[in-house]
Amino acid sequence: MSDTTTGQCWLVTGGAGYIGSHVVRAFQEAGIRVVVVDDLSSGHREYVPDDVPFIVASILDTEVLAAAMREHGVTGVVHLAGFKYAGESVTRPLHTYTQNVTGTVHLLEAMREAGVGAIVFSSSAATYGTPHVDLVTETTPTRPESPYGESKLIGEWLIADAARAHALRHTSLRYFNVVGSLPGLADTSPHNLFPLVVKALVEGRTPRINGDDYATPDGTCVRDYVHVVDLAASHVAAARALAAGAELEPVYNLGSGDGLSVRQIMDAFAEVTGIDFSPEIAPRRPGDPDRIVADGSLAARDIDWAMRHTVADMVRSAWEARPAS
Structure with missing residues (x-):
C-alpha cells in the first residue's frame, strides 16, 4: 500500500531489535522505504528483512550515519537504538548515557549534516x-528514577533543542x-515479563510473581501492556504526519487507559498455552509501584493509536513466536 509518503525513506535506528523490527515491518506494509542501522549489541540480524538496506554501525559514528542518510535519500528517522535496561542502568550509568544521550x-548531528528534517523518538514511561x-x-510531572529514564528525558530535551535551532519536525x-x-520476531529481553514467563514454561518451571500484597484488586502490580504491532502502527502514523507537515505534540503516551495485573497476565498464559500452573509468589521487588497506567487519548487523536489486540492476542502471539527449544 502506498500513500502521500511515497518517495519518503525513513532510517530506523535499532531496527534489528524487538520493537525496531516490528516498526520496520509496519513501514514496509505502508509502502514506505526504510533503512536500518543497528550495531547488533542486542538486536538480531535475522530480524531485518533481506530487502531492507542494513548498515551495521553504532549511532555514535556520525559520519557513517550521515553517509547512510545521503546514500539512501533518507527523509526522516525513527530513533529506537539505545541501552534499554532500567535496572542495569543503575550499575552502568556511564554506558547508559553514552549510548542514549551521546548517541x-x-x-x-548526522541528520543536520545530511539535511534530514524529521524524527520520531522512542522514549519511555521511565x-x-x-x-x-x-x-x-502527558502533563504528569517527569521524575525519572534511573539513569535509563533520565537518559530518555534528556533525549527528548536534545531533540526539542535541535528543533528550535534547525527547524526539525519531531x-x-x-x-x-x-x-x-x-x-519470528520474539522479544528476547532477559528482563521483560512476557519472555521470562515463556522461558519458564518452555523449561518446565513455574513462573513467578514478585509480590501479591499491593493495593490493587488482586494484590499484584497493575501495568500498561500494549501490543508491539499496535505500537509500530503509531510510529508509522507519526512519521506520515511529520512528512505531511502536521503539527504534532512534543510527546505522546501510548497507553491502554486501564492496565492489566500480573496475575491477569499469568491467567492468560495458562489459558492460551493449556499449561495448568499456579505462579510462585516471591517477595516484592524494591521500588515497584502498585499501578502505572497511561492515558493514550492524545495519541488516539493524532497518530492512530488504538489497542487493537486483547490480552489473549498478546499472550498467544508471544507464545507462538517463542524461540525453538
Whole structure:
C-alpha cells in the first residue's frame, strides 16, 4: 500500500531489535522505504528483512550515519537504538548515557549534516518515575528514577533543542510494557515479563510473581501492556504526519487507559498455552509501584493509536513466536 509518503525513506535506528523490527515491518506494509542501522549489541540480524538496506554501525559514528542518510535519500528517522535496561542502568550509568544521550547527539548531528528534517523518538514511561496518579497523562510531572529514564528525558530535551535551532519536525513516544510478537520476531529481553514467563514454561518451571500484597484488586502490580504491532502502527502514523507537515505534540503516551495485573497476565498464559500452573509468589521487588497506567487519548487523536489486540492476542502471539527449544 502506498500513500502521500511515497518517495519518503525513513532510517530506523535499532531496527534489528524487538520493537525496531516490528516498526520496520509496519513501514514496509505502508509502502514506505526504510533503512536500518543497528550495531547488533542486542538486536538480531535475522530480524531485518533481506530487502531492507542494513548498515551495521553504532549511532555514535556520525559520519557513517550521515553517509547512510545521503546514500539512501533518507527523509526522516525513527530513533529506537539505545541501552534499554532500567535496572542495569543503575550499575552502568556511564554506558547508559553514552549510548542514549551521546548517541542521540551524534544522530542529530548526522541528520543536520545530511539535511534530514524529521524524527520520531522512542522514549519511555521511565521518564515519569513512580507517578502518584491513577492515570498518567502527558502533563504528569517527569521524575525519572534511573539513569535509563533520565537518559530518555534528556533525549527528548536534545531533540526539542535541535528543533528550535534547525527547524526539525519531531515527536517523542513514551511507552510502557510492550508485548506480543509477529512470527519470528520474539522479544528476547532477559528482563521483560512476557519472555521470562515463556522461558519458564518452555523449561518446565513455574513462573513467578514478585509480590501479591499491593493495593490493587488482586494484590499484584497493575501495568500498561500494549501490543508491539499496535505500537509500530503509531510510529508509522507519526512519521506520515511529520512528512505531511502536521503539527504534532512534543510527546505522546501510548497507553491502554486501564492496565492489566500480573496475575491477569499469568491467567492468560495458562489459558492460551493449556499449561495448568499456579505462579510462585516471591517477595516484592524494591521500588515497584502498585499501578502505572497511561492515558493514550492524545495519541488516539493524532497518530492512530488504538489497542487493537486483547490480552489473549498478546499472550498467544508471544507464545507462538517463542524461540525453538
